[in-house]
Amino acid sequence: MARGRFITLEGVEGSGKTTQAAILAQALTKGGRTAIVTHEPGGTRAGEAIRAIFLDPAVSLDVAAELLLVLADRAQHVREKVRPALEAGKIVVCDRYSDSTTAYQGYGRGFDLKLLADLNRLASDGLQPDLTIVLDLAVETGLERTRARAKHGSRGADRFEGERAEFHRKVRQGFLAVACAEPARVIVINADRSLEAVTADIRSRVDELLKG
Ligand code: Z5A
Secondary structure, three states, X not given: OOOOEEEEEEEOOOOOHHHHHHHHHHHHHHOOOOEEXXXXXXXXXXXHHHHHHHHOXXXXXXXXXXXXXXXXXXXXXXXXXXXXXXXXXXXXXEEOOHHHHHHHHHHXXXXXXXXXXXXXXXXXXXXXXXXXXXXXXXXXXXXXXXXHHHHOOOOOOOOOOOOOHHHHXXXXXXXXXXXXXXXXXXXXXXXXXXXXXXXXXXXXXXXHHHHO
């Protein structure tokens, strides 16, 4: 059976993942490919319900509950949406996936990385991205971008925006550590540049993947 390609975008808040995921999928579609954009947490009906609880800063969540929610979301997302789309030959562009669990719950919250790898394997049914792009940015710059966005009213604060900068720095280190450990799958792109420059780098790496 034809198998599509699974591309994930990762990075700290405000690094441009959502913007770039939409641009990439649009460009791929324009180029005659069938591409879908999805995100975690979310992407399915159950996932959107989980996302609403997960992101609401007014809902108190223990860190273990937080971890189990993102895993439950992933289990549903992979089985209901991502794998079927890949099996139909589509390119799936996903805004956050299992590396976010490693970075946020592992490096940020301090859960054991081996435990997280096992849980991620269960939740993802062993599905690994073909390519992961980490959009790397100083946490202060990312937070400035999300605060500017909140000021303009397009979105409010979420569970992690209230965390200290130190938490977000650990998360950033987590993404960079994953990239170091898995260079064949994960690439790092400097996101502290113009939208167009970042888009061009992503496009060239994705073209390489699709040619290969
Ligand atoms: N989470 C977790 O803990 N564990 C997990 O396993 C998973 C997730 C899967 C999801 O939040 C939260 O879930 C996330 C981690 C946690 N929380 N945090 N932090 P989300 O989906 O609501 O939000 P996000 O993933 O953090 O993304 P974001 O804040 O929306 O940022 P973004 O998608 O990276 O950036 P953006 O929305 O594309 O851009 C942000 C702003 O910057 C926007 O106004 C853009 O127009 C602007 N922008 C974008 N690119 C540029 C450039 N190049 N220059 C200047 N301005 C730019």
